[in-house]
Amino acid sequence: MVEGFLDNPRFKVIVNINGALSTLLKEKGYHDVLDGFVKLAERGQIEFTDSGMYHAFLPLIPEEEIVRQIKQNGEANRSIFGEVYQPKGFFSPEMAVSDRVFKVVSEKGYKWMPVLSFSRFPFLLV
Numbered sequence: 001m002v003e004g005f006l007d008n009p010r011f012k013v014i015v016n017i018n019g020a021l022s023t024l025l026k027e028k029g030y031h032d033v034l035d036g037f038v039k040l041a042e043r044g045q046i047e048f049t050d051s052g053m054y055h056a057f058l059p060l061i062p063e064e065e066i067v068r069q070i071k072q073n074g075e076a077n078r079s080i081f082g083e084v085y086q087p088k089g090f091f092s093p094e095m096a097v098s099d100r101v102f103k104v105v106s107e108k109g110y111k112w113m114p115v116l117s118f119s120r121f122p123f124l125l126v
Contacts, residue, residue, distance in 0.1 A: 052066070
């Protein structure tokens with residue numbers, strides 16, 4: 001996928017990669033994939049979203065843990081991707097949401113998040 005996007009500069013996509021996966025890719029030596037994401041972000045071809053570090057089902061965990069998961073995720077991804085990791089949107093694992101998730105995401109300053117919707121508008125501006 002990364003090579004395909006690098007070969008086609010007009011292709012753009014939003015990428016959600018949780019910190020646990022980024023860390024695993026780094027530990028297993030998949031630097032080509034991680035470096036490719038950095039290059040694509042520098043070229044403006046990908047936009048990262050933030051998420052929970054361990055893909056937890058956020059509506060079922062306490063608010064403090066939601067905050068902790070998001071903080072850990074951002075720290076892990078910034079340590080791997082550097083300054084290009086500047087998520088404006090938030091992806092809640094499994095697209096599961098609740099009032100607590102909306103509250104935390106809004107307080108953290110994210111601008112949008114995808115939500116499961118049967119309308120024409122699958123994104124919610126927070």
